[in-house]
Amino acid sequence: MKGLKGPLLKRKLQFSRTVRLYCSFVTKELLLSNPRYRFWEEFIVPLELESPTQISLVDEASGEKEDVVVTLLPAGHCPGSVMFLFEGCHGNVLYTGDFRFSVGDASRIEHLHSGSRVKDIHSVYLDSTFYDPRFYQIPTREVCLNGISELIRNWICQSSYHVVWLNCKAAYGYEYLFTNLGEEFNTQIHVNNLDMFKKMPEILSYVTTDRRTQIHACRHPKDEEFFHGNRLPCGCSAVDGSPLRIISIKPSTMWFGERTKKTNVIIKTGGSSFRACFSFHSSYSEIKDFLSYLRPVNIYPSVIPIGRTLTEVTQM
Missing domain, CATH: 3.60.15.10 (Ribonuclease Z/Hydroxyacylglutathione hydrolase-like)
Known part of the structure; x- marks a missing residue:
């Protein structure tokens, strides 16, 4: 979310009687769950x-x-x-x-x-x-989900120490994956915190802060994310100290569009790294x-x- 806490906009709100932010009820809850945007509360009109x-x-x-x-x-x-x-x-x-x-x-x-x-x-x-x-044709989310599910299934079935990290670049937008993967594997997806999901009960039941799950979408702090490759943000050892076997799946669209030849929805890019075609646009x-x-x-x-x-x- 860019521009929503800029000084020019804040001044406009202070001196205007008519400026309002119209949005959906879900957007309102997501916005106000972040302390940086709480000042918007009196100016939001959900529809x-x-x-x-x-x-x-x-x-x-x-x-x-x-x-x-x-x-x-x-x-x-x-x-x-x-x-x-x-x-x-x-x-x-x-x-x-x-x-x-x-x-x-x-x-x-x-x-x-x-x-x-x-x-x-x-x-x-x-x-x-x-x-x-x-980008003439991008596979549907259903097709992409099936490819991701198959990769995850073949990995986590090997042992409880085989885990998957969904390397998601943004805080929002991957809820479709979380809910469907949670349903498919009867599990919860590990995330850093639950604050932004608390007003979305249809998603909240599929995420957890308990790192013992086998599917993760936790994130590195911004100042660390470029330095650790595939290292799982919450740690590379299980609760009992055993080393985890980790693969990373990075949902992407631009990367696939730049391929000169048509490819599968899942591409292996390293020893334990995969790209998955998944588009929000x-x-x-x-x-x-x-x-x-x-x-x-x-x-x-x-x-x-x-x-x-x-x-x-x-x-x-």
Whole structure:
């Protein structure tokens, strides 16, 4: 989360009567679970998913007011992530934020439709992270999960000292893996702390701070993470002192997109290191399907893929 505790924004909040942060209820809980963002509490307005809400926008300089209808749509990126659909007198605007849709998902979202037809969308502010032919097709999360599950199963079945470290680069977004792997292996995933999961009971039951489990997603402190290779952050010995047999699995997308040949969803990159294809963002073909279904008048990419220009992205 960047920019949410910047001094300019804090000053804006102090001197404005109208600035608010609209988000999902899950995002609110995640944000306020971090002490650095507690100052947001009086400015947050959580909205229900898929529930159109009228909001009055007031120009603080002129006092002019405009009403818009805002609808939060699930974005499939991480817990709490949403797309914002704005409907007002100047047309409809869809802000996707980070999102992961499969082909055909847009056709199943009720609030993108008016009766049997697609709503007229004037502008889309688009998550264009992988809007690049190099990422034409990214395997679905289900396919990637199956590959990760098979690798884990073949490893941890050998003994209780065989453990797996999910080398996750971010604090959020891997909950899909945690819940499904926890269900698959009837276990809990070891994490550093439970604070951010306490308001998410559907996830909380699948994570633990007990390091005796065989599947780990604990993380190195930031100043150490580049120096220890595959060393398990919580230690390389079992509670009884026996050495652990560790493999690491690093969920990645960019790495797979940079391969010149099509590969499996799991690639061995070292003696005990693996890369697993796993994406939080839609592929090029999924974005193409999304845009061809909505047919917006304007498309504004929020990200310029590495090696591309704004002109190239807008002309794809």
